[in-house]
Amino acid sequence: xxxxxxxxxxxxxxxxxxxxxxxxxxxxxxxxxxxxxxxxxxxxxxxxxxxxxxxxxxxxxxxxxxxxxxxxxxxxxxxxxxxxxxxxxxxxxxxxxxxxxxxxxxxxxxxxxxxxxxxxxxxxxxxxxxxxxxxxxxxxxxxxxxxxxxxxxxxxxxxxxxxxxxxxxxxxxxxxxxxxxxxxxxxxxxxxxxxxxxxxxxxxxxxxxxxxxxxxxxxxxxxxxxxxxxxxxxxxxxxxxxxxxxxxxxxxxxxxxxxxxxxxxxxxxxxxxxxxxxxxxxxxxxxxxxxxxxxxxxxxxxxxxxxxxxxxxxxxxxxxxxxxxxxxxxxxxxxxxxxxxxxxxxxxxxxxxxxxxxxxxxxxxxx
Numbered sequence: 001x002x003x004x005x006x007x008x009x010x011x012x013x014x015x016x017x018x019x020x021x022x023x024x025x026x027x028x029x030x031x032x033x034x035x036x037x038x039x040x041x042x043x044x045x046x047x048x049x050x051x052x053x054x055x056x057x058x059x060x061x062x063x064x065x066x067x068x069x070x071x072x073x074x075x076x077x078x079x080x081x082x083x084x085x086x087x088x089x090x091x092x093x094x095x096x097x098x099x100x101x102x103x104x105x106x107x108x109x110x111x112x113x114x115x116x117x118x119x120x121x122x123x124x125x126x127x128x129x130x131x132x133x134x135x136x137x138x139x140x141x142x143x144x145x146x147x148x149x150x151x152x153x154x155x156x157x158x159x160x161x162x163x164x165x166x167x168x169x170x171x172x173x174x175x176x177x178x179x180x181x182x183x184x185x186x187x188x189x190x191x192x193x194x195x196x197x198x199x200x201x202x203x204x205x206x207x208x209x210x211x212x213x214x215x216x217x218x219x220x221x222x223x224x225x226x227x228x229x230x231x232x233x234x235x236x237x238x239x240x241x242x243x244x245x246x247x248x249x250x251x252x253x254x255x256x257x258x259x260x261x262x263x264x265x266x267x268x269x270x271x272x273x274x275x276x277x278x279x280x281x282x283x284x285x286x287x288x289x290x291x292x293x294x295x296x297x298x299x300x301x302x303x304x305x306x307x308x309x310x311x312x313x314x315x316x317x318x319x320x321x322x323x324x325x326x327x328x329x330x331x332x333x334x335x336x337x338x339x340x341x342x343x344x345x346x347x348x349x350x351x352x353x354x355x356x357x358x359x360x361x362x363x364x365x366x367x
Contacts, residue, residue, distance in 0.1 A: 029284060030321045042078075058132075065078055070347060077357055082144070084122065086149055103159075113183075141365070153176035153217075188230075210236060233251065233252070238270070
């Protein structure tokens with residue numbers, strides 16, 4: 001038995017057999033099934049919008065919606081949440097400050113919406129795949145939910161565009177909020193026109209990964225979102241300004257990035273620190289990996305398994321809401337791989353998610 005298979009089996013047994021023990025413990029992670037996260041247990045980041053991204057066809061999204069292991073076992077539902085996220089359009093504009101591009105304008109915000117709602121791909125493809133999966137497995141006990149990105153109205157920007165008869169000036173707090181209100185309402189309007197049969201819009205994600213430049217507007221943006229019956233999500237980077245004060249900023253759900261996988265010089269103790277911080281501050285956790293787990297197995301593959309081990313040891317695997325950064329297609333590449341060792345990486349992650357989904361269903365049923 002390979003080390004990956006052994007780890008996969010161990011994790012799955014832990015989730016299904018020993019899970020109730022951690023529930024009995026005092027917890028402070030953002031919990032599985034949290035109302036703040038709109039009931040989402042496992043939120044996968046789908047990088048969509050920039051012209052450099054995958055088109056996200058139904059075929060590409062399928063391995064994120066359901067899972068069947070290489071032994072030919074029963075097909076199971078996978079992620080119950082899909083965050084459509086983007087921070088630049090690849091045309092020279094950024095959706096949050098700090099990426100070395102020009103601030104995105106109103107037309108660039110509309111471009112992001114157009115990309116998300118493009119017929120045949122992205123949201124449309126996800127709805128189609130979820131429907132096809134339901135025809136095989138039956139409807140999932142819990143809804144499959146979507147979170148859409150809100151661009152940051154970048155402070156001091158004066159060339160964003162016009163609303164009504166007014167040219168907005170982001171030196172004014174009210175204009176920054178007004179742009180967000182327009183975007184939220186435009187996205188909800190498009191969602192209603194889209195009218196998916198297999199997806200629910202859970203809420204919106206603040207794409208800036210620190211709050212230093214938006215603290216003064218975030219509570220009002222949060223109010224606008226909640227007035228519309230949605231939730232407000234955030235995933236700050238390690239040591240980001242405002243991370244510990246996410247509730248005061250108005251977010252309903254926040255997940256802590258460890259920023260461990262990407263930097264081989266960062267020791268595994270960073271995972272312990274991030275998990276402890278998240279527990280203290282009532283946050284979920286972000287699991288992180290990318291295609292380097294495929295291309296550099298000696299250096300980066302152990303960093304992926306370290307997340308699983310540390311999340312398990314801290315009780316996050318069986319109690320915390322988790323977001324999954326996978327570099328915009330790493331899970332797809334693992335699923336498509338011919339190399340059995342790489343294919344096992346997909347199964348390793350999918351097995352964890354599928355087990356957590358079973359637990360979330362049990363919580364939903366109340367047993």
